[in-house]
Amino acid sequence: MGFKNILILVGLSLLVVVTQQVTQWTDTTFYLTQLTMAAYYSIVIIGLCLVMGYAGQISLGHAGFFGIGGYVSAALTTHNFAQYPDNPVIMSLQKVGLLVAGQDLYGGDLLTFGPWTAFLAAIGLTVLIAFAIGIPVLKLKGHYLAMATLGFGTIIYRIALASAFFGEADGISGVPGFPLFSGLEISGSFSARVANYYIAWGILLIGLILLLNLIRSRVGRALRAIHASEEAAEAMGVNAARYKLYTFVISAVFAAVAGIFLTHYNGGIGPSEAGIMKSVRYVALVAIGGMASVWGTLTLGTLLNFMSLRGMFGSYDDAFFGLILIVIMLFAPNGIFRLHLWQRLRAPFGKSSPGSTEDES
Amino acid sequence: MALLDIQLLSKSFGGLQAVGEVSFSVPQGAIKAVIGPNGAGKTTLFNLITGNLRSDSGKVLFQERPIQNMPSHKIAALGLSRTFQNIKMFHGMTALENVMVGRHTMSRAGFWGGMLNLPWARREEKEIRAKSLELLERLGIEKLADNDAASLAFGQQRAVELARALASEPTVLLLDEPAAGLNIYETAELARLICTIRDMGITIVLVEHDMSLVMDISDDIVVLSFGQKIAEGTPTEIQGNKEVIQVYLGDDSDA
Numbered sequence: 001m002g003f004k005n006i007l008i009l010v011g012l013s014l015l016v017v018v019t020q021q022v023t024q025w026t027d028t029t030f031y032l033t034q035l036t037m038a039a040y041y042s043i044v045i046i047g048l049c050l051v052m053g054y055a056g057q058i059s060l061g062h063a064g065f066f067g068i069g070g071y072v073s074a075a076l077t078t079h080n081f082a083q084y085p086d087n088p089v090i091m092s093l094q095k096v097g098l099l100v101a102g103q104d105l106y107g108g109d110l111l112t113f114g115p116w117t118a119f120l121a122a123i124g125l126t127v128l129i130a131f132a133i134g135i136p137v138l139k140l141k142g143h144y145l146a147m148a149t150l151g152f153g154t155i156i157y158r159i160a161l162a163s164a165f166f167g168e169a170d171g172i173s174g175v176p177g178f179p180l181f182s183g184l185e186i187s188g189s190f191s192a193r194v195a196n197y198y199i200a201w202g203i204l205l206i207g208l209i210l211l212l213n214l215i216r217s218r219v220g221r222a223l224r225a226i227h228a229s230e231e232a233a234e235a236m237g238v239n240a241a242r243y244k245l246y247t248f249v250i251s252a253v254f255a256a257v258a259g260i261f262l263t264h265y266n267g268g269i270g271p272s273e274a275g276i277m278k279s280v281r282y283v284a285l286v287a288i289g290g291m292a293s294v295w296g297t298l299t300l301g302t303l304l305n306f307m308s309l310r311g312m313f314g315s316y317d318d319a320f321f322g323l324i325l326i327v328i329m330l331f332a333p334n335g336i337f338r339l340h341l342w343q344r345l346r347a348p349f350g351k352s353s354p355g356s357t358e359d360e361s
Numbered sequence: 362m363a364l365l366d367i368q369l370l371s372k373s374f375g376g377l378q379a380v381g382e383v384s385f386s387v388p389q390g391a392i393k394a395v396i397g398p399n400g401a402g403k404t405t406l407f408n409l410i411t412g413n414l415r416s417d418s419g420k421v422l423f424q425e426r427p428i429q430n431m432p433s434h435k436i437a438a439l440g441l442s443r444t445f446q447n448i449k450m451f452h453g454m455t456a457l458e459n460v461m462v463g464r465h466t467m468s469r470a471g472f473w474g475g476m477l478n479l480p481w482a483r484r485e486e487k488e489i490r491a492k493s494l495e496l497l498e499r500l501g502i503e504k505l506a507d508n509d510a511a512s513l514a515f516g517q518q519r520a521v522e523l524a525r526a527l528a529s530e531p532t533v534l535l536l537d538e539p540a541a542g543l544n545i546y547e548t549a550e551l552a553r554l555i556c557t558i559r560d561m562g563i564t565i566v567l568v569e570h571d572m573s574l575v576m577d578i579s580d581d582i583v584v585l586s587f588g589q590k591i592a593e594g595t596p597t598e599i600q601g602n603k604e605v606i607q608v609y610l611g612d613d614s615d616a
Contacts, residue, residue, distance in 0.1 A: 210476040217475025217482065218468055218489065225451045225462045232449035235411065237437035237466035237529060246472055 005212050008295060009205065016201045020194060032197040033188075034309040038302045039200035040262040043207050045285050045301040046294055047254025050211055052283070053292030054220065055247040056227035057138065060279045061149035062255045064156035067274025068129060069122045069256030070263035071160055074172040076118035077264075079165070080104075082111035115178045115264065122260050123253060130252035134245045153279050160271040171270030178264035186264045196265060203261065207254060211294060214250075223247060277318045284325040290335020300336070364389045364564050365410075365441075365533055370419035370429070372405055379405040381588040382419065387533070387581075392555065392565045394575040396599075397585035398608060403568040404446065406585065407537050410566075411443045412436040423533070438466045442531035444522050446538040450510040456521045457506040460493040463528025467492075496524045500554065516547040523554060527563075534558060536567040540574050552578050576600065584608070 023029045044066055051057045081099060084090050090111075093099050098117045102110040113121070137148045160166050167173075177187030185192060186199055214220050225233040226240045234240055263269040272278070285304060289297030304324075307313065313320040328335070363386035372380045380402045387393045397403050408414040410421055412433035421429040428436055437443075442463075451459050468489055474482035497503040502520050505513060510521055519539065526534055539555070540548045552574055559565055569575045575582060576596045584592040584599060586608045592599060599605055 213478040214472065214475045217478070218465070218470045218486065219472055219475040221454075221458060221462055222465060224454055224458075228451040228453060229449045231413065231433075232445060232451065233462065234433045235413075235437055235443050235445075236462050236525070237434050238462070239432075239434045250472065 002216060009208065013205065020197060029193060032193050034306050036197045036200040036265060037262060037309055038305040039204045040258045041305045042298055042301045043204055043258035044255045044282055045297055046207060046211055047251035048282050049286050049289065049294055049297045051247055051251045052286050054215060054223045054227060055244050057244055057248065058146045058283065059149045060146050060283060061153035062282050063274050063278035064153040065126055065130065065252040065255035066259035067156050067160055068126050069259030070269040070273060071166050071172065072122035072125055073118045073260040074175045074263050074269050075166055076113040076121060077115055077176055078112060078172055078174055080110055080112065082109045115176065119260055123256055126252050126256035127249060130249040134248040138244050138248060150276065153276055157271060157274045157276065160274045169271060171268055173268035175263055175267050178261065186261055188265055188267050208294065219243065281321045284321045288324055288328045288335060290337050293335060293337060296335050296337040363387055364424065366422040368420040370406065370409055370421065371417045372409055372414060373417055378588050380409065383590045385583045385590065385593055387564060387566055389564055390562065391580045392559055392578055394579040394582045395568045395585060396575055396582060401585040402588040403585055404537060407535065407568045411441065411535060437529065440532035441535060442526040442529045443535040444526050444537055444539060446541050448518050448522050450518055450522065452511040454510055455507050456510045456513065457493055457497065459510045459521055460496055460524045460528050461489050463525035464489045464493060466529045493528055496528055500524050515542050519543065519551065527558065531563060533564045533566060536565065538569055539567060540569060540571040548574055
């Protein structure tokens with residue numbers, strides 16, 4: 001993945017550790033909660049970065065995929081299937097061990113899906129829906145594609161809001177923790193706060209490594225070629241439609257994974273997580289990071305999401321991200337890291353080097 | 362049997378027949394040129410062969426296999442590689458990376474191989490890079506490898522584009538007005554390059570405006586006018602053809 005990227009990854013890992021240590025010394029470990037949540041949101045954003053920056057597509061429906069992941073996993077791990085004791089499907093699922101019996105707070109019988117089963121079901125459904133939406137919709141370009149994906153996002157939002165199975169306006173709460181391995185569990189309990197901070201950033205790092213590898217591979221090169229000239233890429237034998245579709249599906253899976261894990265971390269999910277404003281926020285963060293810059297997107301995405309989660313924008317939270325989108329489109333359509341602010345500031349004071357230091361990944 | 366056989370190929374846009382029942386064949390190892398005045402249907406014919414346009418009727422046979430109306434990425438994978446009149450470099454990528462995209466059909470690492478950076482995918486990537494560099498060397502432009510392709514001079518871009526088209530190790534190379542935008546020195550250099558490529562065993566079909574280039578290098582010429590084939594023959598035959606002269610220079614009796 002290139003020496004430079006490996007250096008940055010090592011640096012990022014160190015920063016993650018140092019941040020945790022600092023919160024320990026300064027007795028501010030409560031920050032770790034928002035940093036954990038910001039890491040999960042960043043998984044959505046880097047996935048969307050692949051779609052927008054490299055395949056040259058846009059999606060205003062990624063909160064929908066986040067919502068599918070979170071809601072399916074939440075519903076399957078909380079819905080009590082003991083209500084249908086005679087249903088043959090439920091019985092056979094129980095027989096193969098996919099359903100787990102337990103007891104609720106009042107000692108009643110509880111029959112739910114195990115978290116890993118729910119995880120696989122949520123990912124499977126996301127892949128199916130991403131293909132079903134992607135095949136017709138990715139034939140569109142530019143703002144037509146934006147509108148079509150917006151329509152998809154609206155549908156998912158309304159389903160979450162209207163369906164009793166998904167808890168209507170209240171969403172789903174009481175979602176259990178997600179056991180990973182050897183006692184590690186994704187959950188919001190205070191004792192597991194530090195561990196969960198590392199789990200979230202670990203998952204984000206794995207996602208980053210996969211993406212950076214892909215970008216530097218034959219497929220990444222083909223995607224950049226499609227972005228530059230689809231006709232010429234096709235003439236080189238690149239199946240542009242298929243590559244765009246797979247990229248879309250991969251980024252949908254990234255969003256769903258983030259949705260699943262964050263839901264288990266928070267212990268619940270509400271309809272606003274699948275809402276349009278979330279999709280707009282993801283697009284704004286990719287845009288401000290510079291579209292085709294995984295690092296720029298990651299840095300600003302994590303920072304702004306953290307600030308938003310700390311409530312720094314108050315009731316104007318969504319308005320702030322709307323404003324970002326306007327300002328970026330007007331003044332820095334290539335993202336703020338391509339403005340070369342440092343060189344501009346230095347320019348009046350001496351010789352400035354015209355050579356830019358753009359990062360291409 | 363010809364390597365590439367075009368049979369009664371037709372294409373209309375609305376009421377205008379851009380290409381009307383054109384037939385010709387290209388034998389293995391030849392340089393075949395398609396010429397004609399502006400608007401004669403040369404580029405349309407070209408796009409019908411490469412799959413960028415769907416034909417209304419007729420056939421294109423490549424190695425006796427019908428390829429008309431196949432998507433262009435499949436045609437490319439069969440071994441027909443093309444260039445563009447306006448070059449279509451991949452902007453934001455280096456000259457070398459442009460050529461590496463040309464190796465696409467000769468390699469196979471997909472999304473899994475790429476994301477997991479599997480050992481065989483890494484090996485393949487090294488091979489793609491080596492082969493692409495070798496090609497740049499063969500065309501004498503290896504010094505340009507790390508330059509942003511879009512920043513190169515037009516003639517250099519043309520050379521990089523040729524390397525990119527050759528990277529797929531094609532059986533047939535289709536050149537769409539390769540001399541467009543080149544000065545006479547660059548055109549002469551291009552003629553030399555095209556002959557080198559032919560000597561590598563690659564069959565060449567070119568659509569061209571520049572008469573001197575066509576007459577110098579072609580084995581055989583097809584002349585189009587208003588979408589119809591009006592002549593076919595060797596450069597000498599074409600130069601002596603009355604109808605061709607009339608189409609190109611105009612007819613005094615009309616004026």
